[in-house]
Amino acid sequence: MEGMAVAMRDVRVRFGSVQALESISLAVAPGTILGIIGPSGAGKTTAIRVLTGAVHPDTGEVRVLGDDPKRFHRATRERIGYMPQLFVLYPELTARENVNVIGSLFGLLWRRRHKRVREVLQLVDLWDARDRRASQLSGGMQRRLELACAMVHDPQLLILDEPTAGIDPLLRQSIWQELRRLREEGRTLLITTQYVGEAEYCDAVALISEGRLVALSTPDELRRKALGGDVLEVETAEPVDLRRLPRIPGVSEVRVRGARDLLFVADEAGAATPLIIEALERAGAEVTTSREYRPSFDEVFALLVERHRAQFGPSGAGA
Numbered sequence: 005m006e007g008m009a010v011a012m013r014d015v016r017v018r019f020g021s022v023q024a025l026e027s028i029s030l031a032v033a034p035g036t037i038l039g040i041i042g043p044s045g046a047g048k049t050t051a052i053r054v055l056t057g058a059v060h061p062d063t064g065e066v067r068v069l070g071d072d073p074k075r076f077h078r079a080t081r082e083r084i085g086y087m088p089q090l091f092v093l094y095p096e097l098t099a100r101e102n103v104n105v106i107g108s109l110f111g112l113l114w115r116r117r118h119k120r121v122r123e124v125l126q127l128v129d130l131w132d133a134r135d136r137r138a139s140q141l142s143g144g145m146q147r148r149l150e151l152a153c154a155m156v157h158d159p160q161l162l163i164l165d166e167p168t169a170g171i172d173p174l175l176r177q178s179i180w181q182e183l184r185r186l187r188e189e190g191r192t193l194l195i196t197t198q199y200v201g202e203a204e205y206c207d208a209v210a211l212i213s214e215g216r217l218v219a220l221s222t223p224d225e226l227r228r229k230a231l232g233g234d235v236l237e238v239e240t241a242e243p244v245d246l247r248r249l250p251r252i253p254g255v256s257e258v259r260v261r262g263a264r265d266l267l268f269v270a271d272e273a274g275a276a277t278p279l280i281i282e283a284l285e286r287a288g289a290e291v292t293t294s295r296e297y298r299p300s301f302d303e304v305f306a307l308l309v310e311r312h313r314a315q316f317g318p319s320g321a322g323a
Contacts, residue, residue, distance in 0.1 A: 005067050009034045009161060009192040010055060015064030017050055024050040025061070026215045032194065032208070037187050039206035040196040041305065047215040048196040049089055052165050055194065056086055069161055082110055085159035089166050089196075091146045093153060095139035099130050102138055103152050110157035117156075124152040127182050129175055144170040151179065155186075162186065162193045168202065180205045200301040211308055218312045227299060230307040232256060234273035236280060237297040240264045241290040248287040252279050267297055 005011035010032040017025040025047050032038045040048050053059040054066055057073030066073055071080040093102045100121060107117040125131045128148035133141065138149060151167050162183075168176045176199075183193055184205065195206070203209045203223050211218040211226070219226055228234065233256060243263040254276045257269040270276035273296050281291050299307075 005031065005065065007034075008032060008067065009036070009069060010038075010194060011065075011067045012051075012054070013065040015051075015054060015061045015066060017054065017059060017061050023215050025054070028064070028212075028215075028217050030210055030217065030220055032192060034192050035187060035190045036208060037183065037193045037195065037206045039203050039209045040194060040212060041198075041200055041203055041209055042212035042218075044198060046212045048212055049165055050215075051212065052163055052194070052196060055163060056084075082157070083160040085154040085157065085162045087150050087154035087162075087164045087167055089169075091138075091143075091150065093138050093146070093149060096137060098135050098137055099125060099141065099145075099149050099152075100134040102149060103156050106153040107156040112157060120156050120158070124155050127155075128152045128179065144172070147171060148175070148179075160191060162191060162195075164193065164195045166196055166198065168197065168199060176202075200305045203301045203304075211305065213309045213312060216312070216316065218308050223301070226301075226304055226308070230304040230311075231297075231299065232269045234270050234276070235297040235299075236268045236270060236273050236277060237261075237295055238266045238268060238280060238284065238291055239293045240266070240284060241292050244284065244287060244289045250283050250286060252276065252283045255280065264292075 005013065008031045013029050015025055015028045028051060040051060042048050050059060054061055055068055055073060057076055060074055069080050069083055071077055094105065097105065103121045103124060104117060107120060112120060122131065125134055128151055130145060130148055130152065133145065138146060141149060147167070147170050151164070154162060154164065168179060171179065180202070183195070187193060206223065208220065208222055209226055210220045219229060221229065241264070244266065246258060249258070254271045255268050259267040259269070261267055268276065268280050277294060281294065284291055
């Protein structure tokens with residue numbers, strides 16, 4: 005756990021009869037975007053609340069910026085920005101006043117605070133609504149205001165619980181561009197999301213289902229885990245009789261998607277491609293196109309969760 009921005013080891017949390025988290029272990033290096041992805045009720049928010057100190061685990065160890073969240077030092081808290089899942093700002097204050105108050109709580113002096121308030125409100129496209137009360141903003145605008153408040157003091161670690169929920173796709177892309185810019189400056193970001201496709205923006209992805217950590221890896225490695233390796237999609241001019249296809253070194257599986265559409269699972273796509281084309285030609289088939297197959301993260305997510313459930317069965321976890 006040494007040298008990690010965030011680390012959890014064998015963390016378990018139970019609420020009554022519900023096992024919210026079951027043996028969660030992970031480590032996040034500084035300057036990393038970790039996406040915590042899973043369906044509603046998977047345990048994502050519980051994991052975040054453990055990291056902020058709002059929930060104490062029944063068993064296991066937790067370290068955030070070197071501190072135990074049960075006993076955070078003030079200096080550590082000031083290096084963390086947190087955006088909760090539910091709206092918790094001051095409804096009678098304007099958007100600008102909300103961000104200004106949070107900045108003052110973190111000790112930003114007036115000149116610096118004035119600049120940062122404008123910067124973060126412009127980032128989340130709320131500058132034109134800066135003088136509207138928070139209670140008069142739409143749900144999506146309130147989420148953006150919370151994000152601005154979490155970023156105003158320029159924290160070293162950002163913990164964001166569903167930051168893009170209810171936000172339109174164009175603005176979502178803009179927010180992710182800013183989050184990646186913060187990462188490039190050395191910030192560490194932990195981001196929960198139900199938008200599985202947002203895994204593409206992360207350096208690493210923790211996939212949680214029913215309170216268990218299903219997978220923790222880079223986006224590309226998750227694809228390999230879900231599919232069993234690299235996958236090459238090949239289309240032929242005519243249907244292929246797979247019984248005539250010879251064994252191909254490095255290819256572990258052939259899947260039929262259509263009469264002329266095949267998927268080859270290989271240890272390494274680059275090395276296997278010429279061997280696959282040669283084998284198909286020997287079987288009397290003409291290859292018209294071949295390309296590496298990259299499934300959507302919705303497909304990857306479904307495959308990994310289905311495999312996990314087959315292995316462990318329904319656990320009843322999640323909170």
